[in-house]
Amino acid sequence: MAIYHLAVKSVSRSTGRSAVAAVAYRAGVCLENERDGLVHDYTRRGGVEDAFIVAPEGAEWAQDRSALWNAAEAAEKRKDAKVAREYELALPAELDAGQRRDL
Template identity: 60%
Template sequence: MISRAGGRSSVAAAAYRTAGRLRDERQGLEHDYSRKGGVVHSEIMAPENAPDWMCDRDQLWNAVEAVEKRRDAQLAREIEVALPRELDRGERLELLRGFVQREFVDRGMIADVAIHEGKARDGQGQP
């Protein structure tokens, strides 16, 4: 859970997860993780009826921060999954998109997705 009670910002979390650069309008801070390596893909998946601006990461997460006023607001949920290394990058992306679509987007939620690829202890990729 990304919550204000824990001192977290959804804008900062999104910037970190996607190795991007986002400005947190509520706090007046810029979160720049663009030099962070390992992110091979990121995208926002939204229901068909969602306004186009919700697919803009900066606008989306700043809107979440603006609408939630409480000190204990729950801003977002973070879900981490392991993808099979036996699949190639395209197959992993297809698998992840299908899962996110079925479990979240089809239920009316917006998902900010990022795929990270690091190295496992055995030296192979760890998506």
């Protein structure tokens, strides 16, 4: 029997987090936060099977991870703003990597 897990978390400046840092960690990439100049490098992080961006047609600029998340940070001006939400979903182990990607 397949068991799943879903957790939704807010990325809020009031807790000292940034959307750019959270995305760099989840995707296992290196991104620079233009708001504070910090570089978040998680390229050596293991366990990331796939990382992709789902964006509507006409928003090709959003496929650039750095541009998308720096724009999300710039859109909010308040020091206690919620700049993103994390959706953590664990898919069934019975599926292979290709089936999980398709799902």
